[in-house]
Amino acid sequence: MVCGLPGIGSVAWLAVNHLQRELRAPLFAEVFSPMFSPKVWLTEEGVVGLMKGEFHFWKNKPGGPDLLLFTANEQPYSPEGQYELAEVALELARKFHASKVITMGGMATDRLAEPPKVYVGATDVNLVRESEAFGAVKLAGGAITGTNGLIFGLAKPKKIPAICLLAETPGYLSLDANAAKAALGLFTRMLNISVDLSALEKQAKENADAVQKAKDLSRAFPREARKGGDRELPYVS
């Protein structure tokens, strides 16, 4: 199972949604619950949609791992709701005998890394090492907040091997396609799945151009000397 809920830079959400679209994985279960915000949204056609979690399923070619994709249009607003949603996701993983749970996320730094590093935490040391072999950087210490972290952590007492991949993202980007691409790239190499990342690449390129333009402007009109520009922030989600 691969999980990606909205968080910093929407990294995980972008990654899992891209995966779902590229693999054309069909929807097979939805979660509505008072743990989500008390609101509804409307399409451009005026048709109502709910705040919810969605499970999509992708049947791989024989020999490769099938994928159970889990995402939602928001994280539950209460701490109890975040635990509840994590349990719902892991319960389904257990029913489908998922061999591994992989959650993604963003790790806020204040620099625009190229390419962004992908940090890894896991339920045991061997999984950390396997991930390092694919290019991930061990996340030594720290905390991961929110549902993406809970799904990952609560897998441990349920004896489901789990990995959390956190791509570097500058805190100021609300949709960081470049970080999503990095996380997804590592994910597909690890699972030996072929996924076209060009749509994410295109979006990342547009982001980079916009950021460059903003930088050019700020250089033309400098306001104060920047300091600590490469310092990593400890905030992770």
Added chain:
Amino acid sequence: MVCGLPGIGSVAWLAVNHLQRELRAPLFAEVFSPMFSPKVWLTEEGVVGLMKGEFHFWKNKPGGPDLLLFTANEQPYSPEGQYELAEVALELARKFHASKVITMGGMATDRLAEPPKVYVGATDVNLVRESEAFGAVKLAGGAITGTNGLIFGLAKPKKIPAICLLAETPGYLSLDANAAKAALGLFTRMLNISVDLSALEKQAKENADAVQKAKDLSRAFPREARKGGDRELPYVS
């Protein structure tokens, strides 16, 4: 079933209460719950009343639709309470085999529209189109917060066709009878029910006079140039 809980401009609450009084629909069920505020209120006679939801039922002439009216003297204060109350209302709709759920609400703009537009969202495209044929304006995108939105949205997974009618209301009016009249007018045309709207009209006229007086005063003593006076605010309830 038609639902109208307090919200912006009290549009839905005014509309459903007016409907109940004009149709003389008798009370047949009440909902008391810790989801409401921990307080009670008193009548002019000193008799206590509770915070609660009320269901009224109106028996139509043969051939026309009967009406189940739902309202409450406040929205539940917690997000979970709003989901809970929406479920209570939809459960009753299901027990009564309601063929359609119609919720109302106000859409805050900063102008006094005459007549106010009535926006529509629905559980499917055909219902949106049918409503447009009666003069409603498609609500393309956006979110609807609160119980009126949840009753409407949660009807969808329950397979009950549902419509949400949102009348334009300037954010500064706490009781906008003009918007309530507009929403109720569209509602009665859609259901082919005849309801005397003169009491709402009278109240709307009094409101308009009061607002005009305030405007005259503010013109006599201008403080700053107004800008963006016709800009619509995206807030909806």
Added chain:
Amino acid sequence: MVCGLPGIGSVAWLAVNHLQRELRAPLFAEVFSPMFSPKVWLTEEGVVGLMKGEFHFWKNKPGGPDLLLFTANEQPYSPEGQYELAEVALELARKFHASKVITMGGMATDRLAEPPKVYVGATDVNLVRESEAFGAVKLAGGAITGTNGLIFGLAKPKKIPAICLLAETPGYLSLDANAAKAALGLFTRMLNISVDLSALEKQAKENADAVQKAKDLSRAFPREARKGGDRELPYVS
């Protein structure tokens, strides 16, 4: 049953505690619950006590009404907790076939009334009138917040006749023995119970002296002209 939980001026709490001590009504039930604050308190002997509700029972002489007294050392901190505690109290009232529920409270005004008026609300008009005959003043309109209000209001759908007595209290007194005496005086006249109020009277006298001293001081050093000194505040608890 007579109920008095802490609130404005601690009026109800003082009244019911005084009643319990004077009648030497023995404790027969306690309520511990997560609806209370997560803390404990210690006596002067270092012995721990919990946040809790207490029920005391007083056996009257033949012919007179027995009394079930309910109080607590605080109101539950959450709205749901206040509903829950009100239900606990009313459930016990029902088990004991209580013929009437009387809750007390303070009504904040910004004057020191002598004697303080006692306002009344009830579950029906006849109870309001009966109370008026004993000197209570009808509470026409307004809201009563908190558990004392909820016990009173929730008695109505349970078909238990209920009265709420609210004694005037200046908002600045944290323990208003004078208001408690006024509420309790009316209560004992209504139930034809003889209770020695001298301890409350003594405390009230001390309060009055302290306030007078403060007033003398403030007259000696006037800071600003007082305005609206007799205006009643609408806040009630």
Added chain:
Amino acid sequence: MVCGLPGIGSVAWLAVNHLQRELRAPLFAEVFSPMFSPKVWLTEEGVVGLMKGEFHFWKNKPGGPDLLLFTANEQPYSPEGQYELAEVALELARKFHASKVITMGGMATDRLAEPPKVYVGATDVNLVRESEAFGAVKLAGGAITGTNGLIFGLAKPKKIPAICLLAETPGYLSLDANAAKAALGLFTRMLNISVDLSALEKQAKENADAVQKAKDLSRAFPREARKGGDRELPYVS
């Protein structure tokens, strides 16, 4: 059972963790729950850990009391969660027929006491006196907030004798090994258990040196006259 959850100066947490390490008491039960924060943490090896409570058991030599140790890496964030965790701990104490429950904590003062006093509250007067005989100071009045207080207080209606030991700690220390040593010293004398406190002593010495250095600095650069330096703050956790 001895309980020590994080609180002021982390006194109780330090004490119980030290006890667990010195006695090499093995882990035998864990509590995961939505009552904890929605986050996970990572070891230096990148392996995930959960927010949780832990029970360790220590088998004493024949004749001496066995120990059930309870601690957690945080206190539940909600009041209801704190009650819930206290119930979980006491339920286990009951299952193990624990003869006594001892919780620890810090009592914030604004002085660095040497040695810190250890205050005591208990479920009955005899336990207070027994503790005084070992050097504890009776806690006359006041309140104890948080889970350490609730475990102690809720033991009372469960008829489990309980003691709460609160060591003086200056509010500005986040890890007060000196206070932990004082509480643990009294605890081991009371239970006649031999525990090496040298690790706590060493840490306390380092703390004291750091504080002395800070004081020297502040004396060299005095900013304002200190007042009330020995006044005890009433805050207890």
